[in-house]
Amino acid sequence: xxxxxxxxxxxxxxxxxxxxxxxxxxxxxxxxxxxxxxxxxxxxxxxxxxxxxxxxxxxxxxxxxxxxxxxxxxxxxxxxxxxxxxxxxxxxxxxxxxxxxxxxxxxxxxxxxxxxxxxxxxxxxxxxxxxxxxxxxxxxxxxxxxxxxxxxxxxxxxxxxxxxxxxxxxxxxxxxxxxxxxxxxxxxxxxxxxxxxxxxxxxxxxxxxxxxxxxxxxxxxxxxxxxxxxxxxxxxxxxxxxxxxxxxxxxxxxxxxxxxxxxxxxxxxxxxxxxxxxxxxxxxxxxxxxxxxxxxxxxxxxxxxxxxxxxxxxxxxxxxxxxxxxxxxxxxxxxxxxxxxxxxxxxxxxxxxxxxxxxxxxxxxxxxxxxxxxxxxxxxxxxxxxxxxxxxxxxxxxxxxxxxxxxxxxxx
Amino acid sequence: xxxxxxxxxxxxxxxxxxxxxxxxxxxxxxxxxxxxxxxxxxxxxxxxxxxxxxxxxxxxxxxxxxxxxxxxxxxxxxxxxxxxxxxxxxxxxxxxxxxxxxxxxxxxxxxxxxxxxxxxxxxxxxxxxxxxxxxxxxxxxxxxxxxxxxxxxxxxxxxxxxxxxxxxxxxxxxxxxxxxxxxxxxxxxxxxxxxxxxxxxxxxxxxxxxxxxxxxxxxxxxxxxxxxxxxxxxxxxxxxxxxxxxxxxxxxxxxxxxxxxxxxxxxxxxxxxxxxxxxxxxxxxxxxxxxxxxxxxxxxxxxxxxxxxxxxxxxxxxxxxxxxxxxxxxxxxxxxxxxxxxxxxxxxxxxxxxxxxxxxxxxxxxxxxxxxxxxxxxxxxxxxxxxxxxxxxxxxxxxxxxxxxxxxxxxx
Numbered sequence: 001x002x003x004x005x006x007x008x009x010x011x012x013x014x015x016x017x018x019x020x021x022x023x024x025x026x027x028x029x030x031x032x033x034x035x036x037x038x039x040x041x042x043x044x045x046x047x048x049x050x051x052x053x054x055x056x057x058x059x060x061x062x063x064x065x066x067x068x069x070x071x072x073x074x075x076x077x078x079x080x081x082x083x084x085x086x087x088x089x090x091x092x093x094x095x096x097x098x099x100x101x102x103x104x105x106x107x108x109x110x111x112x113x114x115x116x117x118x119x120x121x122x123x124x125x126x127x128x129x130x131x132x133x134x135x136x137x138x139x140x141x142x143x144x145x146x147x148x149x150x151x152x153x154x155x156x157x158x159x160x161x162x163x164x165x166x167x168x169x170x171x172x173x174x175x176x177x178x179x180x181x182x183x184x185x186x187x188x189x190x191x192x193x194x195x196x197x198x199x200x201x202x203x204x205x206x207x208x209x210x211x212x213x214x215x216x217x218x219x220x221x222x223x224x225x226x227x228x229x230x231x232x233x234x235x236x237x238x239x240x241x242x243x244x245x246x247x248x249x250x251x252x253x254x255x256x257x258x259x260x261x262x263x264x265x266x267x268x269x270x271x272x273x274x275x276x277x278x279x280x281x282x283x284x285x286x287x288x289x290x291x292x293x294x295x296x297x298x299x300x301x302x303x304x305x306x307x308x309x310x311x312x313x314x315x316x317x318x319x320x321x322x323x324x325x326x327x328x329x330x331x332x333x334x335x336x337x338x339x340x341x342x343x344x345x346x347x348x349x350x351x352x353x354x355x356x357x358x359x360x361x362x363x364x365x366x367x368x369x370x371x372x373x374x375x376x377x378x379x380x381x382x383x384x385x386x387x388x389x390x391x392x393x394x395x396x397x398x399x400x401x402x403x404x405x406x407x408x409x410x411x412x
Numbered sequence: 413x414x415x416x417x418x419x420x421x422x423x424x425x426x427x428x429x430x431x432x433x434x435x436x437x438x439x440x441x442x443x444x445x446x447x448x449x450x451x452x453x454x455x456x457x458x459x460x461x462x463x464x465x466x467x468x469x470x471x472x473x474x475x476x477x478x479x480x481x482x483x484x485x486x487x488x489x490x491x492x493x494x495x496x497x498x499x500x501x502x503x504x505x506x507x508x509x510x511x512x513x514x515x516x517x518x519x520x521x522x523x524x525x526x527x528x529x530x531x532x533x534x535x536x537x538x539x540x541x542x543x544x545x546x547x548x549x550x551x552x553x554x555x556x557x558x559x560x561x562x563x564x565x566x567x568x569x570x571x572x573x574x575x576x577x578x579x580x581x582x583x584x585x586x587x588x589x590x591x592x593x594x595x596x597x598x599x600x601x602x603x604x605x606x607x608x609x610x611x612x613x614x615x616x617x618x619x620x621x622x623x624x625x626x627x628x629x630x631x632x633x634x635x636x637x638x639x640x641x642x643x644x645x646x647x648x649x650x651x652x653x654x655x656x657x658x659x660x661x662x663x664x665x666x667x668x669x670x671x672x673x674x675x676x677x678x679x680x681x682x683x684x685x686x687x688x689x690x691x692x693x694x695x696x697x698x699x700x701x702x703x704x705x706x707x708x709x710x711x712x713x714x715x716x717x718x719x720x721x722x723x724x725x726x727x728x729x730x731x732x733x734x735x736x737x738x739x740x741x742x743x744x745x746x747x748x749x750x751x752x753x754x755x756x757x758x759x760x761x762x763x764x765x766x767x768x769x770x771x772x773x774x775x776x777x778x779x780x781x782x783x784x785x786x787x788x789x790x791x792x793x794x795x796x797x798x799x800x801x802x803x804x805x806x807x808x809x810x811x812x813x814x815x816x817x818x819x820x821x822x823x824x
Contacts, residue, residue: 061498072487
């Protein structure tokens, strides 16, 4: 008998029929003797409907009232799910974030959890009840309703699991696990049985959208075993946990290939090769809240240098306008930009202890005649910027070069 | 400068445009220097949408969860109204029933208010803010969300006004006041400038649906001046207050004519004229939760009696089935029923001190050849049961006989 925290996302509770299916699933776990705490999202579409109402009233709705508004979405789901459980003879009780209470700071629409009062939930679990909690929301010290921002329901699930010291936090979603890469690009992509928090973080930040980064960070910080599963298909999903817990992970060098097409590169040509030039270029970009990802600088022959960096495609024009001013001051020659790029990353804790991962990667790309425009690395990741049109080819060749196409091992 | 509590019903906040119109109205009052506390209903249709979700999951949804579900309706409205006020530069803050807090008993879906904490609202009013409260909802001692049942938002408005000792509780609705009778039946019906709580209660219980009985009782008990106004049309509406406050009311004998067609009459014929017979007939009706309105008993010549009473039309068949058993035991001759009846009532505190009101009423009906089947009276009301087809004729003739067709006086 274990204590499971399960989180069901908007698609999983998107209709009355799907809420009934979730109730069936919970009933089964309960019948097996497990203690169950459930965190749910708003029914899919509901949050957007509410935001639509807000934006039809105001271009700039008050964050406090936005939270009062959108938090109703999850409140509807908790009530309906409890009704469905009661119909099945399962005792259950719903809680809003305020009722739990999930104490957050007062940063409306992007609040952070500070503390969770587990006393009510513990009492319900002891009485044999399923606890159903509204995800994505909390309450600040003054009793104001807050929301956790994007992906907040995942964070609620993980935070509840941490506070209750649950055996596992199970995130039910519309995919049946974390894959070596996007199966739409590589047909041989396979579901990973296990992955470490660090790898999951790199996969997420490199473009894999299975889990929100914040919830993975949270799970890692409090060492909450996290499992991603499908609401619609039975299966073990993917377990995300600490590296140390699992010796078999060491054998794998690269766990997955992540990629994205969200970025564009901007190059400032002919920057005078003087100290502080890069800072003078990048500082105003940061001040304008434009996130810079990869940065590369090459020295050229004539005492000037070219500085290239990537930003989100939506920010390219804004970035160029800012650079125009800076470059005139610095005496740089020109500004060029290219949105037809893609980033491909290999991720794996195994590369820490294995030499030659980079050369395997670069050779694989070279064999396909794919030119690498930029490179960036972390301890467990190597990312390259290439021409966008080679993206699928690159992902497939790397997937194969690192042996990811093989059949999955049986779960141990 | 006054403190007004205003309540806006579902139709008044039924669309984003109407919420904007309500915000305009509040902005105007605020600009005039008044302190404003607003209670709102769910947008029209929303409560039914939510109940529809519940009933598609369960025929018998848990009352606690039903309250969690439907209370989101008003929560949406408070947020949107505050956004609309902010857009107009008006400081405003929303409160759920739980946040206020409006303490109720734990009778889910029909809770009663026990106490209202005014501290937060007082602080907001002092800071110049408009306070926007979700109607219809509260919280019990254990932090469970409760709802007040039908017409609950009116009750919230009145209870807030009583707790805050407001100068007036203004109920905005889709009619522009209380009328002498239904204008659809009598074209000369006119809006009353003033009416007493007692008259309003009798009007409401006799079929006038402008205000919920419970909120009028509440207002009377705490002596909260209540004003009914239209959300869509400017005008003074109708003020409902204590009789003593207003000398001019004394001059009017009858304030209004109420009527309904909801009832049916049931007659038990040939009941042996022995003590306890009426009780033996009516006791099982009461036990079956069938409400009995008018009761009349006539003595007939042969030591038997006929007992007639009225029940809601929906309850006729149920009542007859119960009576069948009782009548066999008692040896009564027959049971007859008639749903083609209507009740017409004249209401007015003036009849207390005026003789001859009943004879004026009965003469007016006799002049139209309308037969009176049953009569029932209270201190400020006389109601008669007549054939349904004469209803409009009866209402018009009484409206005229009591001088209600006259032009309204100027407001004093």
